Amino acid sequence: xxxxxxxxxxxxxxxxxxxxxxxxxxxxxxxxxxxxxxxxxxxxxxxxxxxxxxxxxxxxxxxxxxxxxxxxxxxxxxxxxxxxxxxxxxxxxxxxxxxxxxxxxxxxxxxxxxxxx
Amino acid sequence: xxxxxxxxxxxxxxxxxxxxxxxxxxxxxxxxxxxxxxxxxxxxxxxxxxxxxxxxxxxxxxxxxxxxxxxxxxxxxxxxxxxxxxxxxxxxxxxxxxxxxxxxxxxxxxxxxxxxx
DNA sequence: ATTTAATACATAAGAATTTTATGCATAAAA
DNA sequence: TTTTATGCATAAAATTCTTATGTATTAAAT
Numbered sequence: 001x002x003x004x005x006x007x008x009x010x011x012x013x014x015x016x017x018x019x020x021x022x023x024x025x026x027x028x029x030x031x032x033x034x035x036x037x038x039x040x041x042x043x044x045x046x047x048x049x050x051x052x053x054x055x056x057x058x059x060x061x062x063x064x065x066x067x068x069x070x071x072x073x074x075x076x077x078x079x080x081x082x083x084x085x086x087x088x089x090x091x092x093x094x095x096x097x098x099x100x101x102x103x104x105x106x107x108x109x110x111x112x113x114x115x116x117x
Numbered sequence: 118x119x120x121x122x123x124x125x126x127x128x129x130x131x132x133x134x135x136x137x138x139x140x141x142x143x144x145x146x147x148x149x150x151x152x153x154x155x156x157x158x159x160x161x162x163x164x165x166x167x168x169x170x171x172x173x174x175x176x177x178x179x180x181x182x183x184x185x186x187x188x189x190x191x192x193x194x195x196x197x198x199x200x201x202x203x204x205x206x207x208x209x210x211x212x213x214x215x216x217x218x219x220x221x222x223x224x225x226x227x228x229x230x231x232x233x234x
Numbered sequence: 235a236t237t238t239a240a241t242a243c244a245t246a247a248g249a250a251t252t253t254t255a256t257g258c259a260t261a262a263a264a
Numbered sequence: 265t266t267t268t269a270t271g272c273a274t275a276a277a278a279t280t281c282t283t284a285t286g287t288a289t290t291a292a293a294t
Binding site for chain 1: 135
């Protein structure tokens with residue numbers, strides 16, 4: 001199921017990596033499907049990460065040495081648990097700082113209070 | 118000149134249209150180069166809109182009926198002044214609301230205060 | 235009992251948006 | 265007088281995401 005009904009979904013472009021890293025900084029160990037559900041929950045359904053975006057992103061973060069993977073078998077089903085590497089932890093701090101900067105800047109740019117300057 | 122040295126430039130992906138529309142809502146009439154300079158000023162150099170992104174974006178907004186264009190000759194040089202159409206004004210309100218929603222959601226997602234839930 | 239929905243992974247084609255790289259031209263400043 | 269700033273434009277490549285599939289197990293609903 002890949003229902004993306006939100007009109008502003010495209011605003012999230014570029015922030016997926018940061019979201020994943022932040023979640024793993026908070027939860028220490030998560031698997032893909034769990035991440036999608038947690039994001040959906042935390043955003044009250046506003047953001048639905050699709051598998052087509054999530055899995056390639058996880059693979060890239062792993063390839064970049066920011067995540068370690070650990071395969072687990074639950075019942076008869078496969079799970080891939082991801083967690084931050086040391087480098088991943090450092091990079092998370094950087095990305096979160098950049099995100100805060102971005103949010104602050106955008107907040108200022110679109111602030112209804114500022115008019116003609 | 119297309120110097121984009123900011124590391125988090127990619128976070129702005131998807132928000133260019135909204136930025137342009139908001140500026141035109143505040144300034145009533147602007148030309149392309151002016152927009153790049155105003156954004157650079159307002160963001161203290163954090164965001165540098167490149168021409169390769171700006172001009173196609175302006176053309177698309179015009180094609181979508183959100184902007185009207187008016188050509189002016191200043192000295193011997195050309196300027197294309199853009200302003201919001203009626204539809205553009207409505208769409209700006211929508212996009213700004215979506216942006217506020219996005220910023221609020223992201224703020225919550227990356228808030229350092231929230232940890233394991 | 236059996237179909238549907240949820241869980242869990244994956245990838246590939248296409249779309250959208252942006253960066254990078256040019257190109258042209260005028261005006262101001264070094 | 266060469267460089268920088270102003271002012272427009274487009275095209276190739278990169279990036280990132282959506283959409284569309286594919287496979288398979290488990291739980292829930294009919």
